[in-house]
Amino acid sequence: MMIAxxxxxxxxxxxxxxxxxxxxxxxxxxxxxxxxxxxxxxxxLVAYQQEAERIAVQQTVGALRAGLRMKTLELYLADRQNQLPALAGQNPMQWLAETPLNYLGEYAAAEIENLPQSHWFFDRSNAELIYILKRGNTFGASRSELLQFKVSLQQAPASAAGPPASMAVPEVVLVRIGGTGGLK
Incomplete structure (x- = not known):
């Protein structure tokens, strides 16, 4: 017998x-x-999140500039160029068909430290559109940087082929206030 x-x-x-x-x-x-x-x-992952946020801001700024161009062209087509200066200082989010999901609205005196990062808001006191950019490391307290934009009236550069400088039509543009922060 065998034993296992x-x-x-x-x-x-x-x-x-x-x-x-x-x-x-x-x-x-x-x-x-x-x-x-x-x-x-x-x-x-942190680098990809920052890049995604940068691209999202650039797309929103591009949409705002396109909305501004549309509003300007609308005034030109209606032969109301004299109303162009009134566009300066306005909230450019009003010209979009849909505001971004991260748009908080208009504030008279915003307490920025209490607002969420990665969001837009319009500061009525300075007539500035502000984006609270999220800048921070993964494990520590994050800090935010403000990207500020303003609709302003600028004199179009005179060209040799165009009308004289006294007849040049001003243009309305959305400009970034301060450094570029990787944005154009």
Whole structure:
């Protein structure tokens, strides 16, 4: 009669028993590799989030400038160029078919530190459209930077082929106040 023996999980190699599994050193190396990969992934995710926010702001600014052009052309077609100066200082969000989901509205005296980051609002006291840009690291307190835009009236540059400077028509533009911050 044959008796079956149970395997104890140990194998004998050259007279020595060994176990299957990780040693403490191998486990530490595996954890280190996973930690480094996680850190690289997090840094890339933060960079991708910042790039996505920058692109979203650029698209909104582009839509605002297109809305401003449409409003200007509308006045030209109606032969009401004399109303162009009235556009300066207005809220350009009014000219969009739909305001962005992250538009908070108009404020007379906004307490910026209480407003959420990555949102737009119009400051009526300065006639500025402001975006609260999220700038911060992943693990610490984040700080915000303001991107400020204003609708202003500028004199169109005189050209040799165009009318004399006294007859030049002013143009209404959306300009960024301060540095560019990666935006144009």
């Amino acid at each position: 023996r149970r395997s104890s999980g140990k194998r004998s190699v050259g007279g020595r028993a060994w176990r299957r599994g990780f040693t403490l050193f191998e486990f530490a190396i595996a954890v280190s590799v996973i930690a480094v990969l996680a850190a690289v992934l997090l840094s890339r």
